């Protein structure tokens with residue numbers, strides 16, 4: 001059977017979005033990884049499947065390029081907000097979020113940040129705002145769960161860090177039993193940071209929306225900045241506000257690249 005999809009992106013973090021609300025589409029780790037493969041498949045950082053939800057307007061399933069199904073994706077949430085329009089309550093494995101379409105993007109209430117060591121999760125108890133751990137020149141990070149797990153290192157110059165080499169080492173360290181997204185952030189001004197992210201299950205991406213939320217709230221907690229915070233990623237900026245009540249509001253662009261279809265038989269489950 002032929003399956004239609006939209007190719008979309010948020011700041012260059014790119015997605016295959018399958019709208020399976022009316023017609024179910026079977027997805028597995030193997031099929032998602034094959035579709036995400038940039039050499040032999042269609043190619044993307046994350047594959048998104050939209051399904052009916054009994055708890056919200058829509059259910060969003062998120063698969064990383066390696067096929068792992070995960071809890072949250074900030075940039076894809078904006079893409080889905082733009083695709084569906086209006087205000088949408090979106091059920092994810094990380095919780096229910098609300099995306100409101102804007103001209104050329106969306107504003108997404110990503111829900112609360114969680115800072116408990118067992119909420120991130122870490123393998124053992126420690127202070128998650130000032131972690132007594134390090135990997136070569138990267139040390140003393142902070143961690144947060146914003147639907148998915150992030151560790152962020154505050155460094156003088158994000159471009160001086162060899163994230164392609166250190167990212168996978170930290171992502172798979174036993175300290176993070178569910179692996180982790182790895183950010184390096186530099187403070188550029190009182191409400192302005194620069195961020196690069198090695199994404200769990202996807203590697204270096206042009207932008208990571210949840211990474212921007214994580215870096216912003218951790219920089220605020222460390223009193224390095226005050227909110228709202230502009231986060232500059234390789235693909236462009238996002239605005240992050242940590243709202244009274246605790247939830248994180250992320251605002252930024254999203255865009256359509258093209259529409260296409262694939263044959264299910266070419267991508268076995």
Ligand SMILES: N[C@@H](CCC[C@H](N)C(=O)O)C(=O)O
Pocket residue numbers: 013045046064070071072073074075076148149181199200201202205207208209210211
């Ligand atoms: N690109 C995303 C994050 C996607 C999921 C992440 N790699 C994970 O495994 O948690 C974003 O924009 O947030």
